[in-house]
Amino acid sequence: QVQLIESGGGLVQAGDSLRLSCAASGRTFSSYNMGWFRQAPGTEREFVAAINWRGSRRYYADSVKGRFTISRDNAKNIVYLQMNSLKPEDTAVYYCAADSDTIGSMTSPTSYDYWGQGTQVTVSS
Numbered sequence: 001q002v003q004l005i006e007s008g009g010g011l012v013q014a015g016d017s018l019r020l021s022c023a024a025s026g027r028t029f030s031s032y033n034m035g036w037f038r039q040a041p042g043t044e045r046e047f048v049a050a051i052n053w054r055g056s057r058r059y060y061a062d063s064v065k066g067r068f069t070i071s072r073d074n075a076k077n078i079v080y081l082q083m084n085s086l087k088p089e090d091t092a093v094y095y096c097a098a099d100s101d102t103i104g105s106m107t108s109p110t111s112y113d114y115w116g117q118g119t120q121v122t123v124s125s
Helices: none
Strands: 004-007 010-013 018-024 033-039 046-051 058-060 068-073 078-083 092-099 119-124
Touching: 004 092, 018 033, 018 092, 018 119, 033 068, 033 078, 046 068, 046 078, 058 068
Parallel strands: 010 119
Antiparallel strands: 004 018, 018 078, 033 046, 033 092, 046 058, 068 078, 092 119
């Protein structure tokens, strides 16, 4: 079992930055692919960014490419999402997720076995 706890969300203005963190329990974190997803009210959960277990491959949604950066520290069991140049349309609950078998698509929520409780990001215009 893996427990994921997100932090770092908040209320910011357009153009500001935030860094989300996801702390994972368990000694097998370094073998998991990790992803960030988000969900705004009335919408489906959508892919934001993902990083493979080694940190050698990263994927981003087109809507955040060039503004967001995903990274991980396997020694600390933490994955980060650095969000720059935030826009009002980035407002959502952001979820961290872990994929234990690392064989599915890293951009699909169905590939992930474990999810955090989410952290709210609100960007005002």
